[in-house]
Amino acid sequence: xxxxxDGKAFAAQLRAHIGRxxxxxxxxxxxxxxxxxxxxxxxxxxxxxxxxxxxQTLEAGMISFExxxxxxxxxxxxxxxxxxxxxxxxxxxxxxxxxxxxQIDADVILNAIDPAKDVxxxxxxxxxxxxxxxxxxxxxxxxxxxLMLLRDRLGDLRGLNAVVVGRSNIVGKxxxxxxxxxxxxxxxxxSRTRALPELCRxxxxxxxAVGRPGMIRGDWIKPGATVIDVGINRIGLPDGRARLTGDVxxxxxxxxxxxxxxxxxxxxxxxxxxxxxNTLTAACRRRGVELPD
Ligand SMILES: Nc1nc2c(c(=O)[nH]1)N[C@@H](CN(C=O)c1ccc(C(=O)N[C@@H](CCC(=O)O)C(=O)O)cc1)CN2
Numbered sequence: 001x002x003x004x005x006d007g008k009a010f011a012a013q014l015r016a017h018i019g020r021x022x023x024x025x026x027x028x029x030x031x032x033x034x035x036x037x038x039x040x041x042x043x044x045x046x047x048x049x050x051x052x053x054x055x056q057t058l059e060a061g062m063i064s065f066e067x068x069x070x071x072x073x074x075x076x077x078x079x080x081x082x083x084x085x086x087x088x089x090x091x092x093x094x095x096x097x098x099x100x101x102x103q104i105d106a107d108v109i110l111n112a113i114d115p116a117k118d119v120x121x122x123x124x125x126x127x128x129x130x131x132x133x134x135x136x137x138x139x140x141x142x143x144x145x146x147l148m149l150l151r152d153r154l155g156d157l158r159g160l161n162a163v164v165v166g167r168s169n170i171v172g173k174x175x176x177x178x179x180x181x182x183x184x185x186x187x188x189x190x191s192r193t194r195a196l197p198e199l200c201r202x203x204x205x206x207x208x209a210v211g212r213p214g215m216i217r218g219d220w221i222k223p224g225a226t227v228i229d230v231g232i233n234r235i236g237l238p239d240g241r242a243r244l245t246g247d248v249x250x251x252x253x254x255x256x257x258x259x260x261x262x263x264x265x266x267x268x269x270x271x272x273x274x275x276x277x278n279t280l281t282a283a284c285r286r287r288g289v290e291l292p293d
Pocket of ligand 1: 265
């Protein structure tokens with residue numbers, strides 16, 4: 001049976017460490033990092049994520065600025081808010097919660113965020129810095145969290161075969177870039193990939209980020225592989241409640257892999273912990289202060 005990677009516990013330790021570093025900044029440098037989170041509309045899952053982001057920001061000793069706009073908000077209005085936040089010296093990090101309502105072009109909004117405050121790492125400048133390895137940008141939170149779990153479990157990743165299933169800008173592409181930076185041999189697979197089960201079976205590290213519940217079966221996994229499940233799928237139950245499940249068939253995979261992240265409790269909690277990590281990083285860089293240990 002695989003060892004189950006406890007992302008919830010790891011994220012709690014990371015947040016506690018960030019909290020200690022923030023306390024040192026406040027005491028020694030006299031400033032408190034600030035994170036602005038913008039939510040447009042009333043998507044229930046997004047509301048929970050934004051609430052958790054605000055609560056964990058405060059717990060880490062940072063300032064939380066929350067902006068909630070109605071679902072009918074027009075793009076110029078949201079753009080104006082982003083520009084105000086770019087200009088606000090108390091705001092070190094800006095995050096616009098996704099998905100956005102259909103009348104808003106997410107790329108226009110994400111590209112308007114000051115790259116130095118782009119704690120989601122979605123701005124093309126930060127994506128470019130990650131792709132070229134040319135300097136230090138801000139890295140998208142979910143893949144950064146997944147990489148932290150991998151390094152904690154496996155140590156040196158050099159030379160390992162990694163297959164990333166999914167090519168989104170939020171997870172698949174940055175995950176592949178991060179693994180390349182670790183000297184893995186990386187393949188990015190997607191909905192048009194042929195012979196996907198065989199390809200997955202070649203992976204020492206298999207990252208599933210496709211958004212299709214249970215798609216990766218146990219016999220797609222190389223015995224002894226490390227499986228990182230980034231999928232967060234809500235499955236309706238007959239009693240009206242919902243169950244969270246990943247992209248990997250956990251019951252099958254756990255009997256084949258050496259290490260596996262569960263859903264919930266795996267990569268998900270790392271997303272917000274890494275958001276706080278990025279906010280601390282952005283705050284120190286913007287203010288020309290060394291990041292405390
Ligand atoms: N601007 C962004 N929007 C979205 C991002 C993002 O990184 N930036 N990612 C997701 C949602 N997300 C954060 O925003 C997120 C997803 C999951 C979790 C999490 O802790 N999951 C838990 C289960 C929580 C639950 O019960 O729903 C887990 O997996 O254990 C945190 C944040 C899309 N939008």
